[in-house]
Amino acid sequence: MTAPVTAGRLFDQIGEITLRRVLWLFYERVMQDELLAPVFRAKLGTFPKDGWPVHMTRLEGFWRATTGGPSTYRGQPGPAHQGHGLEAQHFERWLALWDKTLREQLDPPEAEALLKMASRMRVNLERFATLPLDKP
Ligand code: HEM
Secondary structure: OOOOOOHHHHHHHOOHHHHHHHHHHHHHHHHHOOOOOEEEEEEEOOOOOOOHHHHHHHHHHHHHOOOOOOOOOOOHHHHHOOOOOOOOOHHHHHHHHHHHHHHHHOOOHHHHHHHHHHHHHHHHHHHHHHHOOOOO
């Protein structure tokens, strides 16, 4: 019988190197997407240079922590999404690319687990993304 995928085991099941590969491939695709790329380019510059190495290190830390792996990530994903003019369509596209990349690169249980995690986070991130920057 296959054990259920839980956060603690997920990092080990995916593996450090595979997780890193998935993330780089995903953002390479994000940067080929005409809706998403301009948002990231405005903030981080030209992929994979400028602000990208730092961003990728931070994201890797985030996903390591989320999947139960060792991590020193101490960021705040919510506020990071404020002030970019993000709408529902950006999140739809992001998740569609995430889904495609995960399905190609991982076994179904791990792919589904990572998709489900991002789908849940979307609710909170989208709420932040549409908050006015200067609250009265
Ligand atoms: C559910 C979907 C998403 C997840 C899980 C996610 C996750 C993250 C995380 C963990 C960070 C790092 C936060 C930190 O600095 O500590 C981040 C930053 C960021 N994300 Fe997202 N994100 C999502 C959707 C999007 C979308 C749709 C866009 C826009 C097209 C976007 C644009 C950005 C930008 C511009 C940053 C800030 C980069 C920086 O200042 O270094 N994200 N995201």
